[in-house]
Amino acid sequence: MDTPPIRLRVDFVSDVVCPWCAIGLASLERALERVRDEVVVDLHFQPFELNPQLGPEGDDAVEHLKRKYGMDDAQVAANQEAIRARGAELGFTFDMARRRRIHNTFDAHRLLHWARPEGRQHALKQALLRAYFTEGRDIADHDTLVAIAENAGLPGTGAREVLASDAFGEEVRADEQYFMQAGIRAVPAIILERKHLVSGGQPPEVFEQALRQVAAAKGEQT
Numbered sequence: 001m002d003t004p005p006i007r008l009r010v011d012f013v014s015d016v017v018c019p020w021c022a023i024g025l026a027s028l029e030r031a032l033e034r035v036r037d038e039v040v041v042d043l044h045f046q047p048f049e050l051n052p053q054l055g056p057e058g059d060d061a062v063e064h065l066k067r068k069y070g071m072d073d074a075q076v077a078a079n080q081e082a083i084r085a086r087g088a089e090l091g092f093t094f095d096m097a098r099r100r101r102i103h104n105t106f107d108a109h110r111l112l113h114w115a116r117p118e119g120r121q122h123a124l125k126q127a128l129l130r131a132y133f134t135e136g137r138d139i140a141d142h143d144t145l146v147a148i149a150e151n152a153g154l155p156g157t158g159a160r161e162v163l164a165s166d167a168f169g170e171e172v173r174a175d176e177q178y179f180m181q182a183g184i185r186a187v188p189a190i191i192l193e194r195k196h197l198v199s200g201g202q203p204p205e206v207f208e209q210a211l212r213q214v215a216a217a218k219g220e221q222t
Contacts (some may be wrong), residue, residue: 006040006216007041009193011191012042013046013195014045015047016109018048023201031207038212047175048189054103058087058103059102061105083096097134098134101138103138108139112124113168113175123153124152125150149167192210198210
């Protein structure tokens with residue numbers, strides 16, 4: 001008799017304006033494809049704001065990076081090229097010439113929370129990352145967010161209602177606080193079964209190994 005796949009919970013803690021989060025997700029998705037016959041994953045996207053202090057107008061992306069990380073123009077350019085190349089290896093397109101501003105992401109996280117019970121959280125996360133990093137769209141703008149939600153298979157009227165209210169704000173804040181208290185200070189943070197942490201935009205092989213090891217350990221316990 002065939003052995004049934006092991007079901008694992010995976011929490012993907014990240015921000016929508018984090019390039020390494022886009023890389024980490026693309027890499028994790030490749031790993032999940034490789035283990036799909038052995039491991040079934042319940043993937044939960046959890047909020048983390050890199051720049052909660054930003055207003056709706058956002059900030060110039062290059063100047064922001066230079067101030068925040070003490071980079072000069074050459075370092076920013078080299079960093080962006082490294083990110084572009086890593087993304088290309090995984091089939092994700094970074095267009096840094098279009099991604100000109102850093103945006104506040106709180107409303108995007110509220111939409112992601114809303115999308116979870118709708119079964120469209122993963123699709124919305126992918127759509128938000130593409131909209132920001134590939135298309136250079138303003139993901140703090142409500143009309144833009146509604147259009148992105150619709151592209152991810154969610155009802156535009158529902159998205160607009162969420163954005164026009166304070167819906168899910170408390171829930172997002174509580175989730176952010178939970179993971180900060182758990183020690184998460186940088187993203188992406190990928191947590192398997194709420195206890196095994198893989199940090200950063202790792203290669204698919206790293207995620208694959210972690211998934212197999214945790215699944216094997218869980219299988220031995222059942």
